[in-house]
Amino acid sequence: MKNIIYICLLALFIYSCGSGRSRDFKDRDATNDTVRIANDSLEYEIIIIEPGFNLFINSYARPRGYHTQSYLENKNQFLVTEYNTRVMQPQTYDPNLYINQINYDPNINYGYEVNYLLYNYFVFFSRHYNQRFSVPTRI
Template identity: 75%
Template sequence: MKNFIYIILLGLFVYSCGSTRDRKLGDSQTNQDTVRIANDSLEYEIIIIEPGFNLFINSIARPEGYYSQQYLENKNRFLVSEFNQRVSQPQNYNPDLYLQEINYNPSIDYGYEVNYLLYNYFVFFSRHYNQKFSVPTRI
């Protein structure tokens, strides 16, 4: 009887170790690190797929409302401009980091949330990949 219990416990242990094999761990991490913002009336969409960004935005970034929308718009104008210049210069900047240009028009009111997430993406990007952007401190 004692050996039978050990065999059952060993069988449960082996079964529990083997059951994690079919999980798609990469997919769940990707879904957790995908931020999508869309507004059909303005016809814009932002999709941020960056491992660690959700953790950053939920725990490290300054909370929504900390910055004014005008502050964020001014910062984003300069950050997007410099980012797009780096995209167009793959010989000088890592093309694996700067994949495609960001279509940001400063004359469009994207609202607070879009500007907040875009600005914080640049903060995350610069910290995570050790990139320095030359944005004026006073705008």
């Protein structure tokens, strides 16, 4: 009887430590995990549809302003090249992961937000799917 009371108190303590919002992400609609960035004047659009990406960007990614735009642009140039190479080699890389090529032109100024989200998508992608990109550490 004494052990049951301790177990109940421990369970109550653990339950009370949780936040008030729901942590059940399994039944979330995929539209909640869609990130769309568009600029009609430059005629570009990025749509990221990946379950869990919004949670990652809001909870685990480094905050905006942590990296400079030039740092993100340099990293994205290498990451997009590597990603597109894998898209073109479905016999070597999983075609279910590498579906579409990314059209990223390093001569276009996409702005900080696009580069920030694209870079963090690659961070999320590499962690979530356990993929390694051969990106130089120093640019």
